[in-house]
Every structure is written in C-alpha cells, then in structure tokens.
Amino acid sequence: MTITEARELLDSKKITAVELAQQYVERAHQRNGELNAYLEIFDDVHEQAARADEMIARGDAQSLTGIPLVIKDNILIHGRVASAASKILENYVASYDAHVIERLKEAGAVFIGRANMDEFAMGSSTENSAFGVTKNPIDPTRIPGGSSGGSAAAVAGDLAIAGLGTDTGGSIRQPASVCGLVGFKPTYGAVSRRGAIAMGSSLDQIGPLAKTVEDARLLFETIKGHDAKDATSLSGDALEGARKVQRIGIPRHFLSEGVDADVLAAFEENIKKMEAQGYEIVDVELPNIAYALAAYYIVMPAEVSTNLARYDGLRYGVQKQGNSLLEDYTHTRGYGFGKESRRRILLGAFVLSSGYADAYYRKATAVREHIREDFRKVFETVDVIATPTSPTPAFKIGEKASDPLAMYAADIFTVPVNLTGVPAISIPMGTVNRDGADLPLGMQFIAPHKQDATLFALGQEFETIRG
C-alpha cells in the first residue's frame, strides 16, 4: 500500500487510522523477530492513530494524517529513546522533538517505531549496529543497505508505509536501491537537521524512504522548510520549481571500473528507454570525481571525531567509571562506541592533527570545492546527471564486514552528492536474480542545488517509462 492509496481509504472512511495502524503494528510484531528492522515498536500507536482519526473526522486531514511511518533511531522523538543504534546512548531519552518530528506530528502522521541503523549512521550495511544487523526482506541472507537499513527494511517488508532516514554519504539512497524503494536526499539545508543526531554536520540530511516517487514527495513536502533553530537551514522560498528535463548527463568515464556487470546492464537498458522517450543522453566529464570517495573519507571522519566528542558519559547516555575523570571518559567511550565508530573517530583525529591537517583535511576540503565546481560546470550543459545508485546489488551479510575499504567503496556514486550539497534521488530500475532472489537495483538522478522538485517530476516520468 502506498501513502496515496492509504489516504484514499482513510478519507473515504473505508478504514480508520486506528485499524490501519493496527495492521502495521501486527505485521511489525510478526516479522521483526526475523528482520530486526525495528529497535522498538512504540506502545502508543493506538493513541497516535486515534488523534489522526479525530483530525480526519474534523475535516482537517493532510496528506500524511493517519499514515504509519518508521523513524530512524537517530531522529529525536520527545520522551522516546534515541540511541543512534549505539550502546553509548542505549538509555538516552530525547528531551525534544526533532523539527521533522514536529512537522509530522502537526500533520497527524503515526510513528510505528524506531528503526535500526549502523551506529551513529556510519556504515553501508546496518552491520555496525550495536543491536544486531537488519535483514533484507527480499533475501534475509543479505544486507538491507545502510546506514538507514532498518527504515528501508521496514518499508520494503511492509511494516510501515514509508519512513525517514538520514543521508551523509548515501545512507538513504543506497538502502533504497538495495531494497527496491525510492530514497531521496534533499539539497543540503532543505530539511532542518535539528534533532537529528549529528554525524557529519556539513553532509547530513534527513529524507524520505518510500515505495513510490509520489510518496517520497509527499513526505518531503511535509518535513522540508526553514527552521530558525538550524543555522544551516535554507529559507522557506529557496527551493525552486520543477524544471523540464531535456538532457541527461552520464559520467561514463566514472562507470567503467568497479561496477557489477548486471548493474551496468540494467542502467544502460533504462537509459535507452529514456532516450527512446525523447530525452537527450550526453556523456559528461566530472574531472575530479574519482577523488570524491577519498575526500569524503577525510572530511567525514574529521567531522565525526568532533561530533562524537560530546559523548563523555557526564550529561546523557551510559557511563562507565574508572579511577579518574580521564578514565571515566576513556572507559565510557571505549565501551560505548562500536568498532566502526572508534575507527572513524581515530581517523578523524589523525587527519585534523598538527602536522597532518594540511596534507589531509585542508586538501580534502579543496578537493570538495573542485568537485562542486565540476558539478556546476556540467549542469550548465545538462539538466540532471544519472548514475547507478550502488555499484552492486545487496551483498551477503558478513561479505564486506572485515574489509573497511571494500565497504567504503559501496558509497562511490553517492558521496559526491553529499560533498557538494546537491539533491539526489534513487529509484528502482529493475532486478537481478542471484541465488534464487530478485535483488533490486537503483537508478540515481542528481540535480543542481535547490532543484529538488525537478527530481520528483523526472522521477515520476521515469517510473512510467521504466514500466
């Protein structure tokens, strides 16, 4: 069921919000033991849905009123645990609603529960959660992607109609791609980050995961907008109207290596379908894009090491005491952080440290500006850029867990988007059969800054053309 379909059922009184939510809660309880998509299924779903029914009865229903949603565990809901799937915050109760949660509550949406994720949003498989991996509903021996793997698995497994994730290097788009969903990363600043547990503050955005482009658009429209309490939030009128797409640019020089043959074949097939419908397909050069992954894995750990410095056990979260204040810190953080978090904090400390900051962090920041300029130039000649979202379909649980660099390579097409702040969408583009399961593949479209609406318009066209 999509948001659009549920809205029709609710507004025509064929079902109540309470009945709808109950269906999702029951399914969530049935399947969560196997999938581990939810860290917690909320105990007040009935009350939330009842309030939605009141709104509907009053004639005040909005697009998301009564719609059951899953919320990633790094987005604060007042009075609820938000742990970012980390032991260090496993008992932390949020003291305020994230801006996006305020907006969703005003809209009468229903939160089914909080979703599993890679700890502090660091990972591409949800294997870095302190509370166990989430399984891909399409093939439970495989990962659901990451870091928003729990949200993706919940929506793909029909344990929620849609949901929220966060995307710092691809963490909405890549799970969407490997779970057969639509995932959208807004223009940086389009959605307030207030109440999202910060990972990489110049890279993070909250965004929707849904079954259709229209559903994703409805969710985005509800959560986007200026927030005076987020200094990086764009003004309310900053986003532009949808532009007609005529030319699609493909950085073919960047797709030649390290991409699964079936992914490339599906990508080319879909591009041909677009061409047959009148879109002009153009080869484009992004000269510095090969350096994007390296620049990302310097800038992001640097920001992570700073953002995670606050977890010291003194003001919130778990504390493990030692024999001194210093030991209180080192024991708390040694115990509370998982392996990948520790790895990235140390990496970040290194690239920022005296004697190395110039060669690593400052250089990476310069590379970032070059890549931003490359995109700006390319967008003078094409309307959007297309790539596969992920270089591979869902891999097996454990397959890349022991090789950090192999895992990082999963982000190769998604990180340039976060580095530059442009919006991007991942839309299902077909499947490939592996070991008896039809594994989804995703097409990524990238637009210039503030042309989020263009991606939704093009996305809906693509859904029709793809068939």
Next chain:
Amino acid sequence: MIDVDIKKLAALSRIEVSDDELTELSNEIPSILAFVEQVAEVSDMDTKYTGEHFNVLREDDHTHESGMYTKELLASVPHTTDDGYIKVRKIITQD
C-alpha cells in the same frame, strides 16, 4: 605506509582501546590513509567556499526562560546533586 601512533590517537580521542584492537587498527588506519591521501594529487590553488551558508548567526539575546528545561535535561544525567547540578569528579585540588 605512513607510521601512525594509534595509541596517541586513542588518547587524544579519549577512547580506551584494547591491545588486540590496537594491533588491528595499526594495520587498518594506515591502509585507509594510503587510500585517502590521493587527494594530495589535486591542486588546491584558487579554491574558495561557494556554498549557501557562511557565518549564519542569531542575535545574542535570550532564547528561552532560564530554568525551563533544567528538570528534563537533568533527568538524563547519570550523577546529579540534590540541588540540581551535574555531579563530576573533583578536578581541582589545593595544596
């Protein structure tokens, strides 16, 4: 590969790392650095920040009534005093 003092990084980051993990990280971190240091190949001449946001500040005035959130915030604190303070170890001694 670059020589990295993992112990020093762990100390800087205030993280206790076991000897086994120190060994693992002594291999992993240099190999990640060997990958990322390719950014050195790109010239950084003439780059300047061209993003939307630069020094976005608010007026330096009252954002909310003092004490409004104290009780709720203290509820999360592991150790508090009876009169509403965060309790920490003594760090200043007098001879």
